[in-house]
Amino acid sequence: MPRPEVLDWLRKRFFPHMWCPGCGHGIIMHAILRALVDSGKKREETVIASGIGCSSRMPGYIDSCTIHTTHGRSLAFATGIKLANPELTIVDVMGDGDCTAIGGNHFIHACRRNIGITAVVMNNNIYGMTGGQASPTTPLGARATTAPYGAIDPPFDVCKLAQGAGATYVARATIAQPVLCEQYIKNGIANKGFSVVEIISSCHTQFGRKNNRRTPVDNLNYFKNNSVPLAKAQSMSPVDLEGKIVTGEFVKREAPEYTELYRSLVERVGGGK
Amino acid sequence: MTRVEFWQGNVSVAYGAIAAGCRFFGGYPITPSSEIAEVMAEELPVYNGRFIQMEDEIAGIAATIGGAVAGYKSMTATSGPGFSLKQENLGLAYMAEIPIVVVDVMRGGPSTGLPTSIAQQDVMQARWGTHGDHATIAYAPSSVQECYEVTIKAFNMAERFRQPVLIMSDEVLGHMREKVIVPDNETLTIVDRKRPSCSPEEFIPYRPDPEDNLPPMASFGDGYRWHITGLTHNEWGFPTNCPEEIAKKTARLMDKVNAYRDEIVEYETENVEDADVIVVAYGSVARTALSAVRQARDKGLKVGYFRPVTLWPFPDRELESLAEKAGRLIVPELNFGQMVHEIERAVHGKAAMVQMSLVNGELFQPSEILEKIEEVAR
Numbered sequence: 001m002p003r004p005e006v007l008d009w010l011r012k013r014f015f016p017h018m019w020c021p022g023c024g025h026g027i028i029m030h031a032i033l034r035a036l037v038d039s040g041k042k043r044e045e046t047v048i049a050s051g052i053g054c055s056s057r058m059p060g061y062i063d064s065c066t067i068h069t070t071h072g073r074s075l076a077f078a079t080g081i082k083l084a085n086p087e088l089t090i091v092d093v094m095g096d097g098d099c100t101a102i103g104g105n106h107f108i109h110a111c112r113r114n115i116g117i118t119a120v121v122m123n124n125n126i127y128g129m130t131g132g133q134a135s136p137t138t139p140l141g142a143r144a145t146t147a148p149y150g151a152i153d154p155p156f157d158v159c160k161l162a163q164g165a166g167a168t169y170v171a172r173a174t175i176a177q178p179v180l181c182e183q184y185i186k187n188g189i190a191n192k193g194f195s196v197v198e199i200i201s202s203c204h205t206q207f208g209r210k211n212n213r214r215t216p217v218d219n220l221n222y223f224k225n226n227s228v229p230l231a232k233a234q235s236m237s238p239v240d241l242e243g244k245i246v247t248g249e250f251v252k253r254e255a256p257e258y259t260e261l262y263r264s265l266v267e268r269v270g271g272g273k
Numbered sequence: 274m275t276r277v278e279f280w281q282g283n284v285s286v287a288y289g290a291i292a293a294g295c296r297f298f299g300g301y302p303i304t305p306s307s308e309i310a311e312v313m314a315e316e317l318p319v320y321n322g323r324f325i326q327m328e329d330e331i332a333g334i335a336a337t338i339g340g341a342v343a344g345y346k347s348m349t350a351t352s353g354p355g356f357s358l359k360q361e362n363l364g365l366a367y368m369a370e371i372p373i374v375v376v377d378v379m380r381g382g383p384s385t386g387l388p389t390s391i392a393q394q395d396v397m398q399a400r401w402g403t404h405g406d407h408a409t410i411a412y413a414p415s416s417v418q419e420c421y422e423v424t425i426k427a428f429n430m431a432e433r434f435r436q437p438v439l440i441m442s443d444e445v446l447g448h449m450r451e452k453v454i455v456p457d458n459e460t461l462t463i464v465d466r467k468r469p470s471c472s473p474e475e476f477i478p479y480r481p482d483p484e485d486n487l488p489p490m491a492s493f494g495d496g497y498r499w500h501i502t503g504l505t506h507n508e509w510g511f512p513t514n515c516p517e518e519i520a521k522k523t524a525r526l527m528d529k530v531n532a533y534r535d536e537i538v539e540y541e542t543e544n545v546e547d548a549d550v551i552v553v554a555y556g557s558v559a560r561t562a563l564s565a566v567r568q569a570r571d572k573g574l575k576v577g578y579f580r581p582v583t584l585w586p587f588p589d590r591e592l593e594s595l596a597e598k599a600g601r602l603i604v605p606e607l608n609f610g611q612m613v614h615e616i617e618r619a620v621h622g623k624a625a626m627v628q629m630s631l632v633n634g635e636l637f638q639p640s641e642i643l644e645k646i647e648e649v650a651r
Binding site for chain 1: 297299318319320321322323325327328329331332335336337338339340342343344345347361362365473492493494496497498499500501502503504511512
């Protein structure tokens with residue numbers, strides 16, 4: 001059972017939620033809420049933003065300031081909100097399609113600006129809500145309704161993308177590591193700049209049924225058996241790392257945060273006097 | 274103190290916005306609207322406002338909506354292709370009832386079209402561009418002075434009715450320089466959005482007040498917790514599949530403009546009382562039309578001039594009675610016929626319609642409209 005202070009963050013009247021029984025997204029929502037509570041955040045000062053998709057229905061369940069926007073665009077809305085009111089804590093929850101396909105441009109530019117938002121990318125390698133179509137993170141050879149013969153498009157590595165684009169905190173965990181998920185989200189929230197926490201989630205309904213991971217337990221076991229901590233991965237050969245999920249904190253660095261830069265610009269031009 | 278400036282239309286829009294209290298601008302460069310963003314980039318930090326150049330047109334309006342959600346009066350500006358790109362998020366602002374102002378400095382299309390030439394091809398897109406039913410408020414200024422004035426009105430309407438308001442400027446107006454008499458800020462009528470007066474626990478974000486049928490709006494960060502979604506929602510802001518709630522919400526999106534139609538609609542006339550022919554024109558074309566109408570009067574022709582300032586809602590009833598009396602209308606537009614259809618609807622067949630189309634990147638010459646007036650009046 002979630003702790004009572006975590007339950008306070010839920011709009012309980014909307015339960016049971018609309019995710020399939022056994023979906024990984026509930027584990028992530030719980031980790032986000034524990035991280036927010038443990039970081040001492042207030043519901044009135046916290047914004048949960050999302051785009052469109054299964055993962056993006058999460059804000060409806062969270063009793064804070066919540067905004068469910070258009071497909072892929074949530075980071076652009078969140079950027080406006082953060083710039084307008086930098087005091088707000090913003091967690092942007094996104095799916096893999098939302099983040100890396102239709103919203104890819106907003107994602108790399110949020111990384112580039114290093115604006116104080118935490119993006120939690122719930123990567124289940126598939127478009128779940130629309131019926132299991134291939135996404136930019138569907139592994140090579142995996143099957144989807146729009147890749148019936150196996151995907152031939154090389155997938156994105158969300159963490160490498162975030163790192164290359166300039167995010168100042170980048171980490172990855174799987175839903176089989178709920179405590180690690182919580183810790184990384186907490187670290188992401190504590191980072192002043194743009195944070196990306198990729199959480200490998202499962203969609204047994206849409207991805208699993210076509211890729212021999214038909215049950216929630218199949219998926220959790222797959223994640224457990226194929227995850228490699230970053231420290232260990234560094235001593236492994238590329239061949240041995242093939243198909244593995246490397247977990248850990250990839251980027252932790254200091255850089256000026258966007259709204260702080262904006263504030264100093266305003267001061268420089270004598271604004272607000 | 275009143276002062277006199279010599280501004281481009283785009284600059285006038287930007288200063289009008291600042292006078293209206295706009296302190297947030299999210300945009301993306303596009304000809305012929307970029308001067309609006311440039312002035313905002315220079316001025317907003319000085320006012321402790323927020324300017325951000327986003328990564329694309331879609332993000333420009335998204336950030337603008339975000340700014341409005343966090344309590345700012347917010348604006349974005351664009352032109353043809355950018356206006357097309359903004360349509361989806363414009364729909365979100367209608368559905369979620371977020372006040373923003375969107376400026377479209379019209380250029381020729383379709384597609385990249387004529388980035389530096391005038392057209393009036395977006396006026397139906399202003400009304401029907403985003404999918405789904407909603408009511409539109411769109412202004413079409415026809416002078417640099419009016420750019421300033423309608424921008425203030427656009428903010429007032431957006432804040433009052435909790436919805437996007439459009440300013441349909443055009444390339445000639447945007448880049449033309451004219452004298453502007455800038456009124457003292459103290460003399461301006463400025464409307465701010467209605468805020469909830471109840472406690473956060475009692476706040477129902479989409480429940481309209483009984484006296485005006487308009488819901489007050491909280492901001493993220495001011496103590497209220499609420500949900501915003503582009504899904505059709507109930508008064509609590511949560512998605513609904515209940516037919517009664519769906520009908521109620523969509524009807525209210527229409528009603529909030531329809532019910533106040535008489536307070537929103539604006540138009541201008543000259544010499545219509547005894548006219549046998551009325552020229553109906555808007556935006557930059559209205560200037561050419563007015564010049565032609567005056568020349569025709571000098572020649573003794575009974576010609577009038579009717580200019581809708583609000584394209585949406587259209588001054589249909591007002592035009593209908595005048596058109597019936599005159600019997601003949603001339604409608605010059607820089608497109609192959611867009612507002613002419615709305616005008617036809619407005620006059621219910623009570624006047625003969627003469628459509629004039631020009632789609633070559635240029636304005637009509639007054640002599641061309643005068644010629645048509647002489648032909649029709651004969």
